[in-house]
Amino acid sequence: MKDFSDLKVVNIGLESFAQDLVKQGVPAIQVKWSPPAAVPSAALDRITASQDVIDIANRKVIDIIQAGAPVLLGLDIALKVIPGMHSKLILHAGPPITWERMCGPMRGAIMGALIYEGLAPDADAAEALAASGEIEYSPCHEHNAVGPMAGIISASMPVFIVQNESSGNYAYCTQNEGLGKVLRYGAFSPEVVSKLKWMQDSLYPILDKAIRSLGKIDLKSLIAQALHMGDEVHNRNRAGTSLLIRQLAPAILRTSDSMEESAKALEFINGNDHFFLNLSMPAAKCILDAAAGIEHSSILTCMARNGTDFGIRLSGTGNEWFTGKALVPDALYFPGYTKDDANPDIGDSAITESVGWGGFAIAAAPAIVQFVGGNAADALSYTQQMYEISASEHQNYQIPALDFRGTPLGIDVVKVINNNLTPFIDTGVAHKNPGIGQVGAGVVSAPIEPFIKAFEKFAHIL
Amino acid sequence: MFIQTHILDGKYLDSVKLMLISKELRKLSGVTEAVAITATVENKDILEATGMLTAEFQNATPGAIYIAVHADLADDAKQAINTAMDWIEHGIPGEHRANSQKTARSLSGALDALPEAKLALISVAGKYAAREAMKALEAGLHVMLFSDNVSLEQELSLKQYAVTNGLLMMGPDCGTAIIDGVPLAFANVVRSGKIGMVSAAGTGLQAVSSEIHNLGGGISQAFGTGGRDGKAEIGGLMLLQCLDYLIQDNDTEVIVLIAKLPHQGVIDQLLKRIQKTTKPVVINFLKQCSLPEYPNLYVTESLTQTAVQAYKLWKADATATPPELKAETTLPMPTSPLRKYLRGLYSGGTLCFEAQGLFAAATGITCESNAPIDAANTMADVWHSSGHSIIDVGADEFTVGRPHPMIDYSLRLKMLEAEAQHKDVAVLLFDVVLGYGAHSAPHLELIPVLKQIKRDTCIVMIASVIGTDLDPQNRMEVVTALRDAGAVVCTGNAEAVALAATVINYVSRNSQ
Structure with a gap:
């Protein structure tokens, strides 16, 4: 029979049995057991x-x-790179959903996106258009993309291009807008839209040029380092964002035409701890896809x-x-x-x-x-x-x-x-x-x- | 001198970790110098200084891990590179991996935290128990399955798997065992020694191991098998496997085998093995039965006798029985001629079963019971006794939604009080089981009720206290407290039943 000397015990059930063993100096670990979830036993x-x-x-x-190797290659306009993207398509977070069942923040973000795209002049018109059936909705996930919170991506938004070098596939994600009144939380006021415009007109070309001048940025290594620096790259991205700036700053200086716009871009990233989230997400997405x-x-x-x-x-x-x-x-x-x-x-x-x-x-x-x-x-x-x-x-x-x-x-x-x-x-x-x-x-x-x-x-x- | 290099792309390791790997690589046989380092411009200078810089490094992708080894022999260098790759993937052997986890959510999580675990003690609801037990067996663990409500089919397949893989599958419904000196679930603390036990009867194991200890002997292993192991359906798989183990075991000189009379096929298998060994085997089948006469086979009639026989076989010069076994000289008798009946209230199933047999042998009277030795004497209503009765309060009908009476005395206290109200009750007989798992101070529960009965009636109260002085409860304190409260206290069930029989024989003579 298999040896049982120097007995150490796994206790599954009554905790007092494990406590009795520990009292006697016998190493024992308690399993905080719970019955399986309610599935038919035939399936189990x-x-x-x-x-x-x-x-x-x-x-x-x-x-x-394990082999997944995400790298950031640059940015482009959603319409040009995201598979299936068209001018009347709005991508959203999560599983498929109809306008009728959408929550407040997602509806707000869609209205903001329609205004941003110039498809509607104001909130009322945007809401009517969104509900009209004229706009198609589809999950980001079904278009090689991901989006935080409402996760709205419309045709003219610039998106990061992340590639999984081991498999060759791509994932896309918008640039993170920062905190406060932002589209991803359902805000659609004029200041929200104007910030998105700035991100499209200024931030996007600056970042794209800088990244392309570097060839690529190795996100796999960056994320591994960020985990060593106190991030978990979902709700805390301070280290990841800082590490990104270290790589971007010299490249931006070398490639940008405007010192002032470069400074604004770096200030924007520096002021937004979550900037890296929109890179950790597509990194994860292309690994898992x-x-x-x-x-x-x-x-x-x-x-x-x-x-x-x-x-x-x-x-x-x-x-x-x-x-x-x-x-x-x-x-x-x-x-x-x-x-x-x-x-x-x-x-x-x-x-x-x-x-x-x-x-x-x-x-x-x-x-x-x-x-x-x-x-x-x-x-x-x-x-x-x-x-x-x-x-x-x-x-x-x-x-x-x-x-x-x-x-x-x-x-x-x-x-x-x-x-x-x-x-x-x-x-x-x-x-x-x-x-x-x-x-x-x-x-x-x-x-x-x-x-x-x-x-x-x-x-x-x- | 050979130089072997390797570039590992797309992999990030902390520089400190790489330094540790470099240091360990240098310790490998034949290796004169070694380095594992991230390919960066800054690190180039370091390599240049140590003479480890090669053309491969110059071409490496920035951020890749560069490994270089200098060795006297080409094979050593190659081997060192392979070792480095292994360490990078799986960590350096012997490296501490933190796991402060005290509880896990699953068996696999527990094994992660305690990889050297050898036994799983399982007491989840019966519906889930077999699945958990099989997982544990498949993970190579011995299993003690405390849970009941496991089907015979499940028990059989668990035990077949266990036997095939050389594992213990104690249970289902196995409440006690002592493995490698460790009391598991409901078990007593006994000294380690040369007497090995296998028992399909839970309190039988507790009583015999305790009494062996109290006599001065010790236990090598005490395996439980669960009560159904001797049935034809299970075929005694665990009884046989454990018996085989004890026969082989160098630490076991005397073997004790306890089971409610197994199926004849199982008995034959057991006997075949006993015949082949020279080790003495003491058997108690809790029922009178005729077994062949082998020179090394000893059949005993009571658990106390089993313990004494095993002890004597181990210690050939054992002389007198210890003082504790001597009956109390002053046995009180009921003063009322109306009082005629015995009422037994047991927490230990084996003790209850044994009491019925011993009482019948001593008085010729068959008691009614909810767990009768003969189905004909099944009580009609477990809550209302008439005549002589011995009840197993640990049986299912009493434990649904209530802790076992060894842990929770409230039900037995109520039943004792209720019995004391009857004018025809002569003797109250009960057990108090000590040890791990059991109530931590049972005497404190019993004293007020016993004192009350003593004050109000002339009922004779007889208790057997099962346990040792090493148990977490203070055995002598329990015994003394019960005596002070007016009970006659024995340290073996047989003696308690014999005293009860003496009282009943006395009152029946007087009433004639």
């Missing part, structure tokens, strides 16, 4: 029986994600929210969305706001968690755990729990506080269901009414419903 049995096949498929997906469509893989390729629904996609189920109701985050609110003001979870930024950053790497960013009302130990615990629903660990992205352990890689829907534990997402919180903007930041656990649906479908087609 089917998955269990096919675990070998799933493991092989997941191995492939892990290798693809390369891993989509691997038959029998139970690993997620995205989590995204549109402020009404929370949607996920699995590698093994292709482009199908599985959705559930988006929840309101537990957050630290700015003065004057409460949870009652908050919109349910919104944005494609959960792509960062999907790849293994954000809430999955929160142990790297102790400075932001105050948003979750916790201490540094809580941040470690959040990340450690995420290992339990992940298929592997990153080799490239590491957490100093965990002795450089790689961040959790590959959210496995089978583990989510078995442990009844959903991903942690740390995120900004939008006001539920359009035009007000960010009211707080915090964490939200993904709802279980989309995972249950995905699990059942996955088991069904296995």
